[in-house]
Amino acid sequence: MTTAARQIRFERTPRGWLMAACAAIVLLAGCATGPDANPRDPWEPMNRQVFAFNEAFDEVAFKPVAVAYTAVTPRLVRAGVTNFFNNLGDAWSLFNNVLQGKLQASVETYFRLTVNTFWGIGGVFDVATEIGVPAHPEDFGQTLGLWGLPTGPYLVLPFFGSSNVRDALATPADTFGYPVTLVNPVALRNSLAALNAVDKRANFLRAGDLLDESALDKYVFRRDAFLQKRRNDIYDGSPPPEDEDPTEPQNSSGKP
Amino acid sequence: MNRRHLLASFLTVLALAAAPWARGADEAPDVWIKRLSTEVLDTIKADKSLQSGNLPKVVALVDSKIMPNVDFQRMTASAAGPAWRKATPEQQKSLQDEFKILLVRTYAGALSQVGDQEIVLKPLRASAEDKEVVVRTEIRGRGEPVQLDYRLQKTPGQGAGWKIYDLNVMGVWLVETYRGQFAQEINSKGMDGLIAALAERNKANARKS
Numbered sequence: 001m002t003t004a005a006r007q008i009r010f011e012r013t014p015r016g017w018l019m020a021a022c023a024a025i026v027l028l029a030g031c032a033t034g035p036d037a038n039p040r041d042p043w044e045p046m047n048r049q050v051f052a053f054n055e056a057f058d059e060v061a062f063k064p065v066a067v068a069y070t071a072v073t074p075r076l077v078r079a080g081v082t083n084f085f086n087n088l089g090d091a092w093s094l095f096n097n098v099l100q101g102k103l104q105a106s107v108e109t110y111f112r113l114t115v116n117t118f119w120g121i122g123g124v125f126d127v128a129t130e131i132g133v134p135a136h137p138e139d140f141g142q143t144l145g146l147w148g149l150p151t152g153p154y155l156v157l158p159f160f161g162s163s164n165v166r167d168a169l170a171t172p173a174d175t176f177g178y179p180v181t182l183v184n185p186v187a188l189r190n191s192l193a194a195l196n197a198v199d200k201r202a203n204f205l206r207a208g209d210l211l212d213e214s215a216l217d218k219y220v221f222r223r224d225a226f227l228q229k230r231r232n233d234i235y236d237g238s239p240p241p242e243d244e245d246p247t248e249p250q251n252s253s254g255k256p
Numbered sequence: 257m258n259r260r261h262l263l264a265s266f267l268t269v270l271a272l273a274a275a276p277w278a279r280g281a282d283e284a285p286d287v288w289i290k291r292l293s294t295e296v297l298d299t300i301k302a303d304k305s306l307q308s309g310n311l312p313k314v315v316a317l318v319d320s321k322i323m324p325n326v327d328f329q330r331m332t333a334s335a336a337g338p339a340w341r342k343a344t345p346e347q348q349k350s351l352q353d354e355f356k357i358l359l360v361r362t363y364a365g366a367l368s369q370v371g372d373q374e375i376v377l378k379p380l381r382a383s384a385e386d387k388e389v390v391v392r393t394e395i396r397g398r399g400e401p402v403q404l405d406y407r408l409q410k411t412p413g414q415g416a417g418w419k420i421y422d423l424n425v426m427g428v429w430l431v432e433t434y435r436g437q438f439a440q441e442i443n444s445k446g447m448d449g450l451i452a453a454l455a456e457r458n459k460a461n462a463r464k465s
Protein backbone atom coordinates (compact mmCIF):
# COMPACT_ATOMS: atom_id res chain seq x y z
CA MET A 1 0.00 0.00 0.00
CA THR A 2 1.34 3.43 -0.81
CA THR A 3 1.72 6.11 1.78
CA ALA A 4 -0.98 8.16 0.08
CA ALA A 5 -3.46 5.31 0.32
CA ARG A 6 -2.64 4.92 3.99
CA GLN A 7 -3.26 8.57 4.60
CA ILE A 8 -6.69 8.52 3.01
CA ARG A 9 -7.72 5.51 5.03
CA PHE A 10 -6.61 6.81 8.37
CA GLU A 11 -7.38 10.45 8.05
CA ARG A 12 -11.12 10.24 8.53
CA THR A 13 -11.47 9.07 12.08
CA PRO A 14 -8.23 10.21 13.75
CA ARG A 15 -8.73 13.67 12.40
CA GLY A 16 -12.00 13.90 14.31
CA TRP A 17 -10.15 12.84 17.43
CA LEU A 18 -7.44 15.33 16.77
CA MET A 19 -9.92 18.13 16.31
CA ALA A 20 -11.61 17.23 19.57
CA ALA A 21 -8.29 17.13 21.38
CA CYS A 22 -7.26 20.45 19.82
CA ALA A 23 -10.56 22.05 20.76
CA ALA A 24 -10.12 20.89 24.34
CA ILE A 25 -6.60 22.25 24.52
CA VAL A 26 -7.58 25.57 22.94
CA LEU A 27 -10.39 25.90 25.44
CA LEU A 28 -7.98 25.15 28.26
CA ALA A 29 -5.42 27.58 26.98
CA GLY A 30 -7.92 30.23 26.02
CA CYS A 31 -5.27 32.08 24.14
CA ALA A 32 -5.35 34.14 21.00
CA THR A 33 -2.31 34.34 18.78
CA GLY A 34 -0.63 37.35 17.26
CA PRO A 35 -0.03 38.02 13.57
CA ASP A 36 3.58 36.76 13.78
CA ALA A 37 2.54 33.35 15.03
CA ASN A 38 4.19 30.33 13.47
CA PRO A 39 1.48 28.30 11.70
CA ARG A 40 2.81 25.17 13.36
CA ASP A 41 2.70 26.71 16.84
CA PRO A 42 -0.67 28.44 17.27
CA TRP A 43 -0.56 27.91 21.06
CA GLU A 44 2.79 29.61 21.55
CA PRO A 45 1.73 31.73 24.56
CA MET A 46 0.54 28.66 26.47
CA ASN A 47 3.52 26.58 25.31
CA ARG A 48 5.94 29.24 26.46
CA GLN A 49 4.43 29.14 29.94
CA VAL A 50 4.78 25.37 30.17
CA PHE A 51 8.29 25.67 28.73
CA ALA A 52 9.22 28.20 31.43
CA PHE A 53 7.86 25.83 34.07
CA ASN A 54 9.88 22.91 32.64
CA GLU A 55 13.02 25.07 32.50
CA ALA A 56 12.59 26.11 36.12
CA PHE A 57 12.01 22.53 37.20
CA ASP A 58 15.07 21.42 35.25
CA GLU A 59 17.19 24.16 36.79
CA VAL A 60 16.31 23.50 40.44
CA ALA A 61 15.71 19.73 40.45
CA PHE A 62 16.24 17.65 37.34
CA LYS A 63 19.59 18.94 36.14
CA PRO A 64 21.27 19.06 39.60
CA VAL A 65 20.26 15.43 40.18
CA ALA A 66 21.64 14.44 36.79
CA VAL A 67 24.90 16.29 37.53
CA ALA A 68 25.19 14.57 40.92
CA TYR A 69 24.42 11.19 39.32
CA THR A 70 27.19 11.76 36.79
CA ALA A 71 29.59 12.73 39.56
CA VAL A 72 29.03 9.72 41.80
CA THR A 73 28.53 6.97 39.20
CA PRO A 74 31.44 5.54 37.21
CA ARG A 75 31.17 5.94 33.46
CA LEU A 76 30.95 2.17 32.92
CA VAL A 77 28.02 1.83 35.30
CA ARG A 78 26.20 4.68 33.56
CA ALA A 79 26.77 3.04 30.18
CA GLY A 80 25.30 -0.17 31.62
CA VAL A 81 22.25 1.69 32.91
CA THR A 82 21.74 3.36 29.52
CA ASN A 83 22.10 0.01 27.73
CA PHE A 84 19.69 -1.68 30.13
CA PHE A 85 16.93 0.86 29.47
CA ASN A 86 17.66 0.94 25.75
CA ASN A 87 17.20 -2.83 25.67
CA LEU A 88 13.78 -2.45 27.30
CA GLY A 89 13.06 0.26 24.75
CA ASP A 90 13.95 -2.18 21.96
CA ALA A 91 10.98 -4.32 22.99
CA TRP A 92 8.57 -1.44 22.37
CA SER A 93 10.50 -0.50 19.21
CA LEU A 94 10.05 -4.04 17.94
CA PHE A 95 6.30 -3.76 18.36
CA ASN A 96 6.24 -0.44 16.50
CA ASN A 97 8.56 -1.65 13.75
CA VAL A 98 6.09 -4.49 13.16
CA LEU A 99 3.14 -2.07 13.17
CA GLN A 100 4.99 0.04 10.60
CA GLY A 101 5.63 -2.99 8.40
CA LYS A 102 9.42 -2.58 8.53
CA LEU A 103 10.53 -6.13 8.01
CA GLN A 104 14.30 -5.82 8.19
CA ALA A 105 14.19 -3.41 11.12
CA SER A 106 11.81 -5.76 12.94
CA VAL A 107 14.06 -8.76 12.41
CA GLU A 108 17.14 -6.80 13.48
CA THR A 109 15.40 -5.41 16.56
CA TYR A 110 14.24 -8.91 17.53
CA PHE A 111 17.80 -10.12 17.09
CA ARG A 112 19.12 -7.23 19.22
CA LEU A 113 16.60 -7.94 21.93
CA THR A 114 17.50 -11.63 22.24
CA VAL A 115 21.26 -11.13 21.89
CA ASN A 116 21.43 -8.25 24.35
CA THR A 117 19.10 -9.86 26.88
CA PHE A 118 21.04 -13.14 26.99
CA TRP A 119 24.62 -12.37 25.99
CA GLY A 120 24.43 -8.80 27.23
CA ILE A 121 23.26 -10.00 30.68
CA GLY A 122 19.80 -8.50 30.78
CA GLY A 123 20.73 -5.71 28.39
CA VAL A 124 23.57 -4.21 30.45
CA PHE A 125 25.96 -4.72 27.54
CA ASP A 126 24.98 -3.68 24.03
CA VAL A 127 26.52 -6.69 22.31
CA ALA A 128 24.33 -6.28 19.22
CA THR A 129 25.73 -2.85 18.34
CA GLU A 130 29.27 -4.17 18.83
CA ILE A 131 28.67 -6.92 16.27
CA GLY A 132 27.13 -4.46 13.83
CA VAL A 133 23.37 -4.72 14.32
CA PRO A 134 22.14 -1.14 14.79
CA ALA A 135 19.12 -0.06 16.82
CA HIS A 136 15.95 1.06 15.04
CA PRO A 137 14.16 3.11 17.67
CA GLU A 138 10.49 3.62 16.83
CA ASP A 139 7.74 4.88 19.12
CA PHE A 140 3.99 4.94 18.71
CA GLY A 141 4.00 8.62 17.73
CA GLN A 142 6.16 7.69 14.73
CA THR A 143 3.86 4.79 13.93
CA LEU A 144 0.85 7.14 13.89
CA GLY A 145 2.85 9.55 11.72
CA LEU A 146 3.73 6.86 9.22
CA TRP A 147 0.10 5.78 9.14
CA GLY A 148 -0.72 9.32 7.99
CA LEU A 149 -2.09 10.98 11.12
CA PRO A 150 -1.28 14.71 10.82
CA THR A 151 1.33 16.15 13.17
CA GLY A 152 -1.01 18.73 14.63
CA PRO A 153 0.21 21.87 16.37
CA TYR A 154 3.36 21.98 18.47
CA LEU A 155 2.73 21.31 22.12
CA VAL A 156 4.95 21.57 25.19
CA LEU A 157 3.94 19.03 27.83
CA PRO A 158 4.70 19.55 31.51
CA PHE A 159 7.80 17.46 32.44
CA PHE A 160 7.82 15.62 29.08
CA GLY A 161 8.82 18.75 27.14
CA SER A 162 8.55 19.21 23.37
CA SER A 163 5.74 17.35 21.70
CA ASN A 164 2.93 17.81 19.21
CA VAL A 165 -0.71 16.79 19.29
CA ARG A 166 -0.01 13.50 17.54
CA ASP A 167 2.84 12.57 19.87
CA ALA A 168 0.82 13.69 22.87
CA LEU A 169 -1.96 11.29 21.82
CA ALA A 170 0.68 8.56 21.51
CA THR A 171 2.33 9.31 24.86
CA PRO A 172 -0.06 7.12 26.92
CA ALA A 173 0.60 4.18 24.59
CA ASP A 174 4.34 4.84 24.67
CA THR A 175 4.25 4.96 28.46
CA PHE A 176 2.22 1.77 28.88
CA GLY A 177 4.13 -0.02 26.15
CA TYR A 178 7.45 0.58 27.86
CA PRO A 179 8.23 -2.57 29.89
CA VAL A 180 9.15 -0.60 33.04
CA THR A 181 5.46 0.29 33.42
CA LEU A 182 4.64 -3.41 33.85
CA VAL A 183 7.00 -3.80 36.79
CA ASN A 184 5.49 -4.72 40.15
CA PRO A 185 5.70 -3.57 42.97
CA VAL A 186 5.01 0.09 42.35
CA ALA A 187 7.97 1.30 44.41
CA LEU A 188 10.42 -0.58 42.20
CA ARG A 189 8.63 0.62 39.08
CA ASN A 190 8.89 4.25 40.19
CA SER A 191 12.56 3.86 41.11
CA LEU A 192 13.32 2.40 37.70
CA ALA A 193 11.37 5.13 35.93
CA ALA A 194 13.23 7.80 37.94
CA LEU A 195 16.61 6.20 37.21
CA ASN A 196 15.75 6.05 33.51
CA ALA A 197 14.78 9.73 33.47
CA VAL A 198 17.92 10.82 35.36
CA ASP A 199 20.14 8.69 33.12
CA LYS A 200 18.58 10.20 29.98
CA ARG A 201 19.05 13.72 31.36
CA ALA A 202 22.65 12.92 32.33
CA ASN A 203 23.41 11.74 28.80
CA PHE A 204 22.07 15.05 27.50
CA LEU A 205 24.01 17.32 29.91
CA ARG A 206 26.87 18.28 27.60
CA ALA A 207 24.85 18.54 24.40
CA GLY A 208 22.07 20.40 26.19
CA ASP A 209 24.40 23.10 27.52
CA LEU A 210 26.03 23.44 24.12
CA LEU A 211 22.71 23.79 22.31
CA ASP A 212 21.44 26.35 24.79
CA GLU A 213 24.57 28.41 24.22
CA SER A 214 24.01 28.39 20.48
CA ALA A 215 20.40 29.58 20.75
CA LEU A 216 19.10 33.12 20.44
CA ASP A 217 15.74 32.04 21.82
CA LYS A 218 15.80 28.66 23.54
CA TYR A 219 12.07 28.15 23.05
CA VAL A 220 12.09 28.76 19.29
CA PHE A 221 15.34 26.85 18.87
CA ARG A 222 14.07 23.74 20.64
CA ARG A 223 10.71 23.93 18.86
CA ASP A 224 12.12 24.26 15.36
CA ALA A 225 14.71 21.55 15.99
CA PHE A 226 12.13 19.21 17.54
CA LEU A 227 9.64 19.57 14.69
CA GLN A 228 12.34 18.79 12.13
CA LYS A 229 13.72 15.89 14.14
CA ARG A 230 10.35 14.19 14.54
CA ARG A 231 9.65 14.48 10.81
CA ASN A 232 13.08 13.08 10.10
CA ASP A 233 12.49 10.17 12.49
CA ILE A 234 9.20 9.22 10.84
CA TYR A 235 10.88 9.05 7.44
CA ASP A 236 13.95 7.29 8.88
CA GLY A 237 16.39 10.02 7.96
CA SER A 238 15.20 11.05 4.49
CA PRO A 239 11.96 13.06 4.66
CA PRO A 240 10.46 14.37 1.42
CA PRO A 241 10.66 18.13 0.76
CA GLU A 242 8.20 19.86 3.04
CA ASP A 243 6.05 21.49 0.33
CA GLU A 244 5.24 18.02 -1.03
CA ASP A 245 4.27 16.57 2.32
CA PRO A 246 0.50 16.57 2.86
CA THR A 247 0.74 15.77 6.59
CA GLU A 248 2.50 19.05 7.37
CA PRO A 249 0.94 22.49 7.57
CA GLN A 250 2.86 24.84 5.31
CA ASN A 251 5.29 27.13 6.99
CA SER A 252 4.62 30.18 4.88
CA SER A 253 6.36 32.72 7.09
CA GLY A 254 10.08 33.29 7.23
CA LYS A 255 11.06 31.53 4.03
CA PRO A 256 13.21 33.55 1.68
CA MET B 257 48.85 -8.07 -26.44
CA ASN B 258 51.93 -5.94 -26.07
CA ARG B 259 50.24 -3.12 -27.89
CA ARG B 260 47.25 -3.27 -25.61
CA HIS B 261 49.58 -3.14 -22.62
CA LEU B 262 51.22 -0.04 -24.03
CA LEU B 263 47.86 1.57 -24.58
CA ALA B 264 46.86 0.81 -20.99
CA SER B 265 50.04 2.41 -19.63
CA PHE B 266 49.52 5.42 -21.84
CA LEU B 267 45.96 5.84 -20.60
CA THR B 268 47.09 5.49 -17.00
CA VAL B 269 49.68 8.23 -17.44
CA LEU B 270 47.07 10.41 -19.11
CA ALA B 271 44.62 9.79 -16.27
CA LEU B 272 47.25 10.67 -13.67
CA ALA B 273 48.20 13.83 -15.51
CA ALA B 274 44.57 14.88 -15.71
CA ALA B 275 43.86 14.05 -12.08
CA PRO B 276 44.26 17.53 -10.59
CA TRP B 277 41.79 18.87 -13.11
CA ALA B 278 39.41 15.94 -12.73
CA ARG B 279 39.40 16.38 -8.98
CA GLY B 280 38.12 19.93 -9.14
CA ALA B 281 35.63 19.62 -11.94
CA ASP B 282 34.31 16.12 -11.95
CA GLU B 283 34.69 14.75 -8.45
CA ALA B 284 31.34 13.35 -7.41
CA PRO B 285 29.79 15.41 -4.59
CA ASP B 286 29.66 12.52 -2.13
CA VAL B 287 33.26 11.56 -2.82
CA TRP B 288 34.23 15.18 -2.25
CA ILE B 289 32.36 15.31 1.07
CA LYS B 290 33.94 12.08 2.23
CA ARG B 291 37.43 13.33 1.37
CA LEU B 292 36.84 16.70 3.02
CA SER B 293 35.23 15.36 6.20
CA THR B 294 37.79 12.59 6.63
CA GLU B 295 40.56 15.15 6.25
CA VAL B 296 39.02 17.39 8.93
CA LEU B 297 38.33 14.43 11.21
CA ASP B 298 41.93 13.21 10.89
CA THR B 299 43.23 16.70 11.70
CA ILE B 300 41.12 16.76 14.86
CA LYS B 301 42.09 13.22 15.88
CA ALA B 302 45.77 14.13 15.58
CA ASP B 303 45.51 17.28 17.72
CA LYS B 304 44.57 17.10 21.39
CA SER B 305 44.25 20.86 21.73
CA LEU B 306 41.53 20.86 19.06
CA GLN B 307 39.63 18.16 20.94
CA SER B 308 39.75 20.19 24.13
CA GLY B 309 38.05 23.01 22.22
CA ASN B 310 40.98 25.47 22.12
CA LEU B 311 39.08 28.29 20.41
CA PRO B 312 41.87 30.06 18.48
CA LYS B 313 43.02 26.72 17.08
CA VAL B 314 39.49 25.69 16.15
CA VAL B 315 38.96 29.04 14.42
CA ALA B 316 42.19 28.49 12.47
CA LEU B 317 41.02 25.02 11.43
CA VAL B 318 37.60 26.31 10.39
CA ASP B 319 39.09 29.17 8.40
CA SER B 320 41.69 27.06 6.61
CA LYS B 321 39.86 23.79 5.99
CA ILE B 322 36.11 24.37 6.26
CA MET B 323 35.16 27.92 5.26
CA PRO B 324 36.71 27.75 1.77
CA ASN B 325 34.22 24.96 1.06
CA VAL B 326 31.17 26.68 2.50
CA ASP B 327 28.97 29.33 0.89
CA PHE B 328 28.52 31.09 4.19
CA GLN B 329 26.89 34.12 2.64
CA ARG B 330 24.13 31.95 1.20
CA MET B 331 23.69 30.21 4.56
CA THR B 332 23.36 33.50 6.42
CA ALA B 333 21.09 35.01 3.77
CA SER B 334 18.84 31.99 3.83
CA ALA B 335 18.60 32.05 7.62
CA ALA B 336 17.84 35.78 7.58
CA GLY B 337 15.07 35.40 5.00
CA PRO B 338 13.61 38.31 2.99
CA ALA B 339 15.23 40.89 5.29
CA TRP B 340 18.65 39.98 3.91
CA ARG B 341 18.13 41.82 0.63
CA LYS B 342 17.01 44.97 2.39
CA ALA B 343 20.08 44.97 4.65
CA THR B 344 23.07 47.21 3.91
CA PRO B 345 26.38 45.56 2.94
CA GLU B 346 27.76 46.50 6.40
CA GLN B 347 24.81 44.83 8.12
CA GLN B 348 25.25 41.75 5.95
CA LYS B 349 28.90 41.56 6.89
CA SER B 350 28.29 42.01 10.63
CA LEU B 351 25.53 39.41 10.55
CA GLN B 352 27.80 36.88 8.84
CA ASP B 353 30.63 37.59 11.29
CA GLU B 354 28.51 37.18 14.41
CA PHE B 355 26.68 34.13 13.06
CA LYS B 356 30.01 32.51 12.25
CA ILE B 357 31.36 33.10 15.77
CA LEU B 358 28.23 31.54 17.24
CA LEU B 359 28.50 28.42 15.06
CA VAL B 360 32.25 27.99 15.45
CA ARG B 361 31.90 28.07 19.22
CA THR B 362 29.27 25.34 19.16
CA TYR B 363 31.47 23.36 16.82
CA ALA B 364 34.45 23.78 19.14
CA GLY B 365 32.41 22.50 22.07
CA ALA B 366 31.41 19.38 20.16
CA LEU B 367 34.97 18.41 19.18
CA SER B 368 35.68 16.78 22.54
CA GLN B 369 33.43 13.95 21.36
CA VAL B 370 35.78 13.10 18.50
CA GLY B 371 37.37 9.68 18.96
CA ASP B 372 37.59 6.64 16.76
CA GLN B 373 34.70 7.62 14.48
CA GLU B 374 34.63 7.20 10.74
CA ILE B 375 32.49 8.78 8.03
CA VAL B 376 30.28 6.44 6.02
CA LEU B 377 28.58 7.61 2.83
CA LYS B 378 24.97 6.69 2.18
CA PRO B 379 23.76 6.11 -1.40
CA LEU B 380 23.61 9.34 -3.39
CA ARG B 381 20.35 10.11 -5.13
CA ALA B 382 21.39 12.61 -7.78
CA SER B 383 22.09 12.80 -11.48
CA ALA B 384 25.21 14.22 -13.06
CA GLU B 385 23.44 17.41 -14.22
CA ASP B 386 22.13 18.34 -10.76
CA LYS B 387 23.29 21.77 -9.62
CA GLU B 388 22.20 21.11 -6.04
CA VAL B 389 22.46 17.80 -4.25
CA VAL B 390 22.03 16.36 -0.77
CA VAL B 391 24.88 14.16 0.41
CA ARG B 392 23.96 11.84 3.28
CA THR B 393 26.58 10.51 5.61
CA GLU B 394 26.75 8.80 8.93
CA ILE B 395 29.34 9.11 11.65
CA ARG B 396 29.96 5.67 13.05
CA GLY B 397 31.76 5.12 16.28
CA ARG B 398 30.70 3.86 19.66
CA GLY B 399 26.95 3.69 20.19
CA GLU B 400 24.30 5.05 17.86
CA PRO B 401 25.43 6.29 14.45
CA VAL B 402 24.96 10.04 13.98
CA GLN B 403 23.21 11.28 10.86
CA LEU B 404 25.14 14.09 9.15
CA ASP B 405 23.85 15.41 5.81
CA TYR B 406 25.02 18.26 3.59
CA ARG B 407 23.32 20.41 0.97
CA LEU B 408 25.75 21.24 -1.82
CA GLN B 409 25.61 23.56 -4.78
CA LYS B 410 27.77 23.35 -7.85
CA THR B 411 29.87 26.44 -8.17
CA PRO B 412 29.64 28.07 -11.58
CA GLY B 413 32.50 27.72 -14.01
CA GLN B 414 34.82 24.86 -14.86
CA GLY B 415 36.84 23.15 -12.19
CA ALA B 416 35.32 25.04 -9.30
CA GLY B 417 33.60 22.06 -7.70
CA TRP B 418 31.08 22.18 -4.88
CA LYS B 419 30.19 24.31 -1.91
CA ILE B 420 28.23 23.44 1.22
CA TYR B 421 25.25 25.66 1.99
CA ASP B 422 23.43 23.74 4.71
CA LEU B 423 24.15 21.06 7.26
CA ASN B 424 21.90 18.50 8.92
CA VAL B 425 22.80 16.95 12.27
CA MET B 426 20.54 14.10 13.43
CA GLY B 427 17.69 15.26 11.24
CA VAL B 428 17.87 18.96 12.05
CA TRP B 429 18.89 21.40 9.31
CA LEU B 430 21.04 24.24 10.59
CA VAL B 431 19.60 27.02 8.44
CA GLU B 432 15.98 26.15 9.15
CA THR B 433 16.66 26.01 12.88
CA TYR B 434 17.99 29.56 12.86
CA ARG B 435 15.41 30.91 10.43
CA GLY B 436 12.66 31.05 13.05
CA GLN B 437 14.88 32.69 15.65
CA PHE B 438 16.26 35.22 13.17
CA ALA B 439 12.76 36.08 11.91
CA GLN B 440 11.59 36.69 15.45
CA GLU B 441 14.43 39.15 16.20
CA ILE B 442 14.07 40.89 12.84
CA ASN B 443 10.30 41.28 13.26
CA SER B 444 10.60 42.83 16.69
CA LYS B 445 13.89 44.76 16.55
CA GLY B 446 15.00 44.87 12.93
CA MET B 447 18.26 43.73 11.34
CA ASP B 448 20.40 45.74 13.76
CA GLY B 449 18.49 44.16 16.63
CA LEU B 450 19.32 40.69 15.32
CA ILE B 451 23.01 41.55 14.95
CA ALA B 452 23.05 42.99 18.48
CA ALA B 453 21.32 39.89 19.88
CA LEU B 454 23.89 37.62 18.22
CA ALA B 455 26.77 39.75 19.48
CA GLU B 456 25.28 39.67 22.98
CA ARG B 457 24.95 35.87 22.85
CA ASN B 458 28.57 35.57 21.70
CA LYS B 459 29.78 37.83 24.50
CA ALA B 460 27.86 35.82 27.10
CA ASN B 461 29.33 32.59 25.73
CA ALA B 462 32.85 34.01 25.78
CA ARG B 463 32.45 35.05 29.44
CA LYS B 464 31.37 31.53 30.38
CA SER B 465 34.40 29.76 28.96
